[in-house]
Amino acid sequence: MRQIWARSRAFPLPNIVLGGITTGGSGKTPTALAIAKLLQTQGSNVHFLSRGYGRTKNARSSIIQVTTAHTAHEVGDEPLLLAEVAPTWVATDRFKAAQEASQVGAQVLILDDGFYNPYLQAMLAVLVYDAFQGVGNGRLLPAGPLRAPIVAALKKADLIVSIGGDFPFASVSPSMPVLTADLVPVLPKDYLDQHWIAFAGIGHPDKFFEMLRAYNFPLTEVHAFPDHHSYTSAEMKLLHHKAETFAARLITTRKDFVRLPNASRASVVCLDVSFVWRHPESDVRCLLNTLMTRRDSATPV
Secondary structure (H helix, E strand, O other): OHHHHOOOEEOOOOEEEEEEOEOOOOOHHHHHHHHHHHHHHOOOOEEEEEOOOOOOHHHOOOOEEOOOOOOHHHHOHHHHHHOOOOOEEEOOOHHHHHHHHHHOOOOEEEEOOOOOOOOEEOOEEEEEEEOOOOOOOOOEOOOOOEOOOHHHHHHHOOEEEEEOOOOOOHHHOOOOOEEEEEEEEOOOOOHHHOEEEEEEOOOOHHHHHHHHHHOOOOEEEEEEOOOOOOOOHHHHHHHHHHHHHOOEEEEEEHHHHOOOOHHHHOOEEEEOEEEEEOOOHHHHHHHHHHHHHHHOOOOOO
8 A cells, every 4th residue: 555655756866776575685785885886986976875774763863974983773784884885874764865965975876775665766776686595485474575576576676686596587577687696705714724603693694604604614503693683792702602612713794793792893703795796897887877877868877
């Protein structure tokens, strides 16, 4: 009903909106970062807009430009990662945040969490698919992991980015452009010579653990936490005790690392990943520009 009755509003700037077919862990943030870097190489001043999922309630009424002084409690974990690449704004009202960004020189806006918001008028809608996760039982929430019927999601999209494998539903919309990419870990030095205890509080922790196993990390234990989990000092004390007991090192994702208590970070290894397109970057950049200008020839990227 919301989709039917909502009246969408146009942003004051060219924009790219991303979303996943399923809940959590589809790779939207790495894709948003990769797209931003491509646009930056051609001179575009890119800004991110985010609602800051997981931040404290008392901060939700304000518009915040993320800095290195902010914490995940204040702005959410994903905005901290986005801000490492481009200026990032956190706000419930993303139109007001877009106006703020426009006033300081933003040329392109990227939203990694607005695909299904009917009030946002996207210039370019990117649907991200995780080949590792797939679509589960193929049912909608709450019976399954799908955010929307596959046909309906494809109808909203202008571009598919499939991470880790081919997109299996290309025949549903044969004219839809599809890009493929991989998330490749940046391996720690001498990681094969150590024992590891892995932990993660992301949409699908098993994906992180399977990545480590695929690269033959000697894993002693793995510990899964809820998505966007805020780690306590007591939890970290327990993990550190396990690491000492097994003469192992702790390892987690970048998204988890920014949610750790500051005192715990020095003894935890953060596994970074590189987003690698399976296509020449010049071709990806050209496709993005073509799709953007097709939507609005008056405001090319």
